[in-house]
Structures are given as structure tokens and as C-alpha cells.
Amino acid sequence: MIQLRSTTKVALIGTGFVGSSYAFSLLNQGVVNELVLIDVNKEKAQGEASDLNHGLPFSSAMKIWAGTYQDCHDADIVVITAGANQAPGETRLDLIDKNIKIFKSIVGEVMASGFDGIFLVATNPVDILSYATWKFSGLPSERVIGSGTILDTARFRYLLGQYFSIDPRNVHAYIIGEHGDTELPVWSHTSIGSRPIQKCIKNKPEMPQELDRLFINVRDAAYQIINRKGATYYGIAMGLVRLTKAILGDENSVLTVSTLLNGYYGLQDIYIGVPAIINRNGIREIVELELAEDEAAKLQHSANVLKQAMQPYF
Ligand code: NAD
Numbered sequence: 001m002i003q004l005r006s007t008t009k010v011a012l013i014g015t016g017f018v019g020s021s022y023a024f025s026l027l028n029q030g031v032v033n034e035l036v037l038i039d040v041n042k043e044k045a046q047g048e049a050s051d052l053n054h055g056l057p058f059s060s061a062m063k064i065w066a067g068t069y070q071d072c073h074d075a076d077i078v079v080i081t082a083g084a085n086q087a088p089g090e091t092r093l094d095l096i097d098k099n100i101k102i103f104k105s106i107v108g109e110v111m112a113s114g115f116d117g118i119f120l121v122a123t124n125p126v127d128i129l130s131y132a133t134w135k136f137s138g139l140p141s142e143r144v145i146g147s148g149t150i151l152d153t154a155r156f157r158y159l160l161g162q163y164f165s166i167d168p169r170n171v172h173a174y175i176i177g178e179h180g181d182t183e184l185p186v187w188s189h190t191s192i193g194s195r196p197i198q199k200c201i202k203n204k205p206e207m208p209q210e211l212d213r214l215f216i217n218v219r220d221a222a223y224q225i226i227n228r229k230g231a232t233y234y235g236i237a238m239g240l241v242r243l244t245k246a247i248l249g250d251e252n253s254v255l256t257v258s259t260l261l262n263g264y265y266g267l268q269d270i271y272i273g274v275p276a277i278i279n280r281n282g283i284r285e286i287v288e289l290e291l292a293e294d295e296a297a298k299l300q301h302s303a304n305v306l307k308q309a310m311q312p313y314f
């Protein structure tokens with residue numbers, strides 16, 4: 001007889017700034033029943049588990065512990081936030097060499113546990129490490145998802161909301177491409193409170209330039225935050241929780257993630273950020289936006305930069 005599991009379980013690999021913020025956010029939002037924390041620094045994982053457990057009297061029931069890779073075998077989702085982060089002045093692509101080695105061992109250990117769920121990757125450079133996770137794991141690509149431009153899209157919607165004095169939840173806008181310096185805004189599909197942005201800026205000659213500056217602030221947000229406080233973590237942690245909920249709740253939500261493109265947007269064999277429909281099976285479908293000519297060219301450039309960076313490794 002099949003034994004039905006009614007629990008939902010996340011295994012989190014990497015309990016640094018991003019991982020521990022994600023764990024805290026999961027606990028606050030009551031998303032899963034079980035959370036296992038794994039880190040090469042076992043003391044850190046144990047410390048985080050204790051600290052989080054002490055919040056349980058104020059939240060919904062949940063089992064949280066510091067574990068080992070064997071605990072991944074029945075996890076619904078393995079979230080990877082382990083690895084080096086950007087030092088001031090470093091780009092995300094500068095991290096590839098260090099983090100790809102770490103990923104080979106992490107993904108190998110997770111798969112050796114018998115894991116058969118969905119990977120969610122946030123470590124940078126996230127597009128390339130999502131591709132690496134897909135290759136190293138042998139899982140179907142719909143079950144290996146990178147956080148991609150989910151955070152950049154959130155930053156974009158927040159700043160547009162501020163600029164037009166509209167709740168960011170009523171701003172529809174996407175950042176696509178590399179989660180990094182070559183990402184791009186899709187102005188052709190941006191709407192503010194249901195009105196196309198082209199209508200909002202009509203007869204306002206100062207606006208196009210201001211909006212270009214707004215995008216630069218989105219693109220360079222991580223550099224600005226890292227210079228000020230050393231790392232960024234709350235925004236991405238909440239983005240990862242949003243993805244966890246979309247998966248476990250079988251939501252069919254459209255979110256900008258890093259996913260394998262083979263033909264969509266004219267791109268082949270690459271993980272890159274685009275909108276996709278997410279549900280209990282992972283990526284249900286990629287949303288192919290009809291891009292303006294300059295947007296399509298920028299996306300192609302972004303893909304070329306990623307391909308060049310990953311070429312020595314695959
Ligand atoms: P951090 O240094 O605070 O934490 C990294 C953790 O990984 C540490 O606890 C470390 O012990 C652990 N670790 C290292 N090697 C490991 C291994 N082999 N196995 C298990 N654990 C290991 O870094 P952070 O600020 O939490 O950032 C983590 C990653 O997330 C970085 O690559 C960073 O660039 C990335 N990040 C991504 C986004 C995004 O939008 N995708 C946003 C912010 C940060």
C-alpha cells in the first residue's frame with residue numbers, strides 16, 4: 001500500500017545570510033512542516049536551528065533541525081544558498097570558479113541520498129549554477145529552478161511603484177536575462193495599475209530618462225547594498241519563500257526564474273531568467289513574451305555573456 005506523506009519538507013543547504021533569512025521567513029510564513037538545515041559549518045547550522053526553534057512558541061508548528069545530506073532523501077524541495085558571496089567590487093560572474101566546485105560536491109551528496117524532488121538554487125552566479133545543478137543531478141529541467149531575476153523583478157516593481165505612487169503589487173513588470181550586469185527591463189510589457197507604461201509617460205518628456213536611471217538602480221542595487229552592509233539577503237530570502245509557496249501550493253504563478261531554454265526566445269541550452277509558470281511539478285511552462293527588437297537583442301547579448309562565462313566548465 002502506498003504511504004501518503006502529509007508533511008512538506010524543505011532541506012536548506014547553506015545557512016549564511018541568505019539561507020538563515022530564508023529559514024526565518026519560512027518560519028514566519030508557516031510554509032512547511034519540516035525544515036532541515038545543512039552547512040559545511042555544522043556549528044552554524046546548529047546555532048541557526050536552535051535560534052529558529054526558540055521562535056516556535058510564537059509561530060505555527062514546525063520541525064527544524066540541523067541535519068545531514070541523508071535528510072534530503074524525502075525532501076520536497078532542496079534549496080541551495082551555499083557558497084561564496086560577492087565581496088565589494090566583485091561581480092556575480094567572478095564567483096563561478098569557487099562555487100561550481102562547491103556545487104559539484106553538494107549536488108552529488110543530495111542525489112546520493114535518493115532525493116527526487118525539486119531543486120531551488122540561489123547561489124551566484126545563479127544562472128550558471130542552476131545549469132550546473134541540472135547537469136550534475138540528472139533531474140528533468142522542470143525540477144531544477146534558479147531564483148533568476150525574481151529579486152531584480154521585485155526591485156523593479158518596488159521602484160516603479162514608488163515612482164508612480166502605485167502599490168508595487170499593481171505593477172506588472174519583468175526583468176529578464178542574466179541575474180547580473182547584463183539583465184534588462186521589458187518595458188514593452190510593463191503596466192502600472194493596468195495602464196501600459198507608454199501611456200503613463202506620454203507627453204512627459206523627462207520620464208524616459210528618469211526611468212532609465214530607475215532601471216540602473218535596479219541593476220546595480222546589489223552593489224549599492226553590499227557597499228553599505230556587506231551582503232543582500234532579505235529580498236532574495238522572501239523571493240525564495242514566494243517560489244517555495246508557488247511550488248508547494250501548486251499555484252501556477254508566473255514568476256521570473258532561471259530555467260532551461262531550448263528554443264524559447266531563440267536561445268539554446270542555457271539557464272537564464274524569464275517568466276515561467278510554477279506549480280507542484282516545478283516549471284509548468286515558459287512564458288514567451290513578444291519582445292521589442294532592442295529587448296530581444298539585449299537578451300541575446302546577456303545569453304552570449306553567460307555562455308562565454310560557462311564555456312570553460314561545460
Ligand atoms: P554567506 O557566506 O553568508 O553564507 C554561505 C554559507 O554557505 C556559509 O554558511 C558557508 O558555511 C556555507 N557553505 C560554503 N561551502 C559549503 C559547502 N560545500 N557545503 C555546505 N555549505 C557550504 O553567503 P550569503 O550572503 O548567504 O550568500 C550565499 C549565496 O547567495 C552567494 O553566492 C550570494 O552571491 C548569493 N545571493 C544570491 C542572490 C540572488 O538573487 N540569487 C541574492 C543574494 C545573494
